[in-house]
Amino acid sequence: MCPGDKAGIESPPARRAPGIRTCALGKAVQEEAWPSGTGAEEQELTDTVVWVTGASSGIGEELVYQLSKQRVSLVLSARREQELERVKRRCLENGIIKEKDILVLPLDLTDRSSHEVATKAVLQEFGRIDILVNNGGRSQRSLVIDANLDVYKELIELNYLGTVSLTKCVLPHMIERKQGKIVTVNSMAGIVSVPLSSGYCASKYALRGFFNSLRTELTEYPGIVVSTVCPGPVQSRVVENALADDVTKVVGSVRGQSYKMATSRCVRLMLITMANDLKEVWIAEQPFLLVTYLWQYMPTWARWLSNKLGKKRIENHKSGVVRAIYIFLSNTYQS
Ligand SMILES: NC(=O)c1ccc[n+]([C@@H]2O[C@H](COP(=O)([O-])OP(=O)(O)OC[C@H]3O[C@@H](n4cnc5c(N)ncnc54)[C@H](O)[C@@H]3O)[C@@H](O)[C@H]2O)c1
Numbered sequence: 001m002c003p004g005d006k007a008g009i010e011s012p013p014a015r016r017a018p019g020i021r022t023c024a025l026g027k028a029v030q031e032e033a034w035p036s037g038t039g040a041e042e043q044e045l046t047d048t049v050v051w052v053t054g055a056s057s058g059i060g061e062e063l064v065y066q067l068s069k070q071r072v073s074l075v076l077s078a079r080r081e082q083e084l085e086r087v088k089r090r091c092l093e094n095g096i097i098k099e100k101d102i103l104v105l106p107l108d109l110t111d112r113s114s115h116e117v118a119t120k121a122v123l124q125e126f127g128r129i130d131i132l133v134n135n136g137g138r139s140q141r142s143l144v145i146d147a148n149l150d151v152y153k154e155l156i157e158l159n160y161l162g163t164v165s166l167t168k169c170v171l172p173h174m175i176e177r178k179q180g181k182i183v184t185v186n187s188m189a190g191i192v193s194v195p196l197s198s199g200y201c202a203s204k205y206a207l208r209g210f211f212n213s214l215r216t217e218l219t220e221y222p223g224i225v226v227s228t229v230c231p232g233p234v235q236s237r238v239v240e241n242a243l244a245d246d247v248t249k250v251v252g253s254v255r256g257q258s259y260k261m262a263t264s265r266c267v268r269l270m271l272i273t274m275a276n277d278l279k280e281v282w283i284a285e286q287p288f289l290l291v292t293y294l295w296q297y298m299p300t301w302a303r304w305l306s307n308k309l310g311k312k313r314i315e316n317h318k319s320g321v322v323r324a325i326y327i328f329l330s331n332t333y334q335s
Pocket of ligand 1: 137230236
């Protein structure tokens with residue numbers, strides 16, 4: 001943690017002395033050096049055109065609410081137009097943006113043939129795309145032995161290929177302008193391997209690999225920033241919507257989420273990430289962060305701990321009381 005970081009988010013990096021360092025954003029850590037000499041707050045995103053996928057729920061929905069309090073243009077995408085219209089109304093009621101600043105653009109990430117047309121629609125409306133936030137996605141709660149192969153196909157189609165496809169549509173525009181930000185909501189499950197989420201982990205590992213490669217390919221375009229955001233458990237509908245053992249089955253309703261990070265806090269930290277062009281951030285409360293550190297730096301210990309905690313999680317899943325584990329330590333493995 002940075003010295004003086006006790007106040008967490010209330011002591012933003014802008015106040016800190018120049019220099020490269022590894023900092024904590026309050027309880028949530030970004031494993032990344034701050035850019036030297038700077039340290040922007042989210043207001044620096046003013047006057048940008050931001051396209052958010054998965055804007056109808058959870059992290060994406062909260063992200064557009066917080067962005068709508070600044071002077072930005074927003075494109076809201078997800079599959080359900082009605083839900084997007086609801087989110088738009090709230091943005092207009094509580095934010096400072098006007099009707100002309102917000103475009104509802106229904107989009108199915110798995111329908112890759114529609115992505116080019118959607119990109120053109122955004123460019124036609126606002127003339128540019130400054131920030132693409134690849135947020136839409138789904139999780140999984142099923143054992144490898146039980147999960148139908150279609151579950152894996154769907155998770156790769158949506159979380160991985162859908163994101164890659166949209167990014168590829170937007171990229172030529174950013175390259176032409178030599179600027180832009182591609183922010184992808186990955187997960188701690190892109191670093192930590194978790195039982196019951198094998199397909200989800202695979203899709204998020206794949207995404208992390210893809211964007212790390214893309215970042216290197218873009219070195220001659222320093223104005224294009226590729227950011228990967230890895231949250232731990234955050235309050236949203238991600239578990240409710242998670243695929244079970246068949247692609248037609250979802251987990252459904254889940255019990256309390258109070259142990260998870262508040263969506264608003266996660267999003268605030270994401271905005272700071274975006275304003276500061278950070279390459280990779282880990283956003284989580286303890287002990288989730290600690291487990292991620294173990295996976296990164298002490299994989300042998302991480303595997304030992306995973307076996308202990310994972311066993312319990314699997315037992316609970318098998319005995320049909322999987323919801324109980326959401327409150328206990330085995331949630332170390334949440335998406
Ligand atoms: N909430 C967490 O604990 C957590 C942790 C780590 C990462 N994440 C990631 O955060 C992102 C947002 O998830 P969330 O937690 O807000 O969950 P959520 O279920 O509340 O929201 C998911 C969003 O993705 C959209 N979506 C789903 N399938 C889609 C499709 N085919 N096409 C377009 N949009 C689609 C949904 O409509 C919704 O808007 C996901 O990528 C998820 O993997 C969440």
